[in-house]
Amino acid sequence: MPEPPPGWQVVHIHPGAPPKPPEGAPCNGCGLCCLTEPCPLGMLVSRRRRGACAALRWSGAEQRYLCGMLSDPGGVTGLTHPWAVRALAALARRSIAAGVGCDAQLQAQRPE
Numbered sequence: 001m002p003e004p005p006p007g008w009q010v011v012h013i014h015p016g017a018p019p020k021p022p023e024g025a026p027c028n029g030c031g032l033c034c035l036t037e038p039c040p041l042g043m044l045v046s047r048r049r050r051g052a053c054a055a056l057r058w059s060g061a062e063q064r065y066l067c068g069m070l071s072d073p074g075g076v077t078g079l080t081h082p083w084a085v086r087a088l089a090a091l092a093r094r095s096i097a098a099g100v101g102c103d104a105q106l107q108a109q110r111p112e
Helices: 032-036 040-046 073-077 082-095
Strands: 056-059 064-067
Touching: 032 064, 040 082, 073 082
Parallel strands: none
Antiparallel strands: 056 064
8 A cells, every 4th residue: 555645644444434424514423533533532541642542433233433432431441330431421422522513624535
């Protein structure tokens, strides 16, 4: 595979993932934003600032990516107390602005 042009990043996306929606459109679980870099909360749970978020989960049943901090915060963090799991999910919902719409200013291009 040739080197990508400067400013480009190669991201490996599940072949069944939906295409990235336009900015402002509802999130469809394409995963591009989280595969590129973690959000602030994802940085904490991933312990990294670049690359794919460790909390990102592929759902074969839904054929889309899900934020593990929303769908399974206990599985991502290892916490088991119900109040802590609920609090983490609420924090994640606010952190990623769930329900607000796609804010990823990214463009995906499939390899030739």
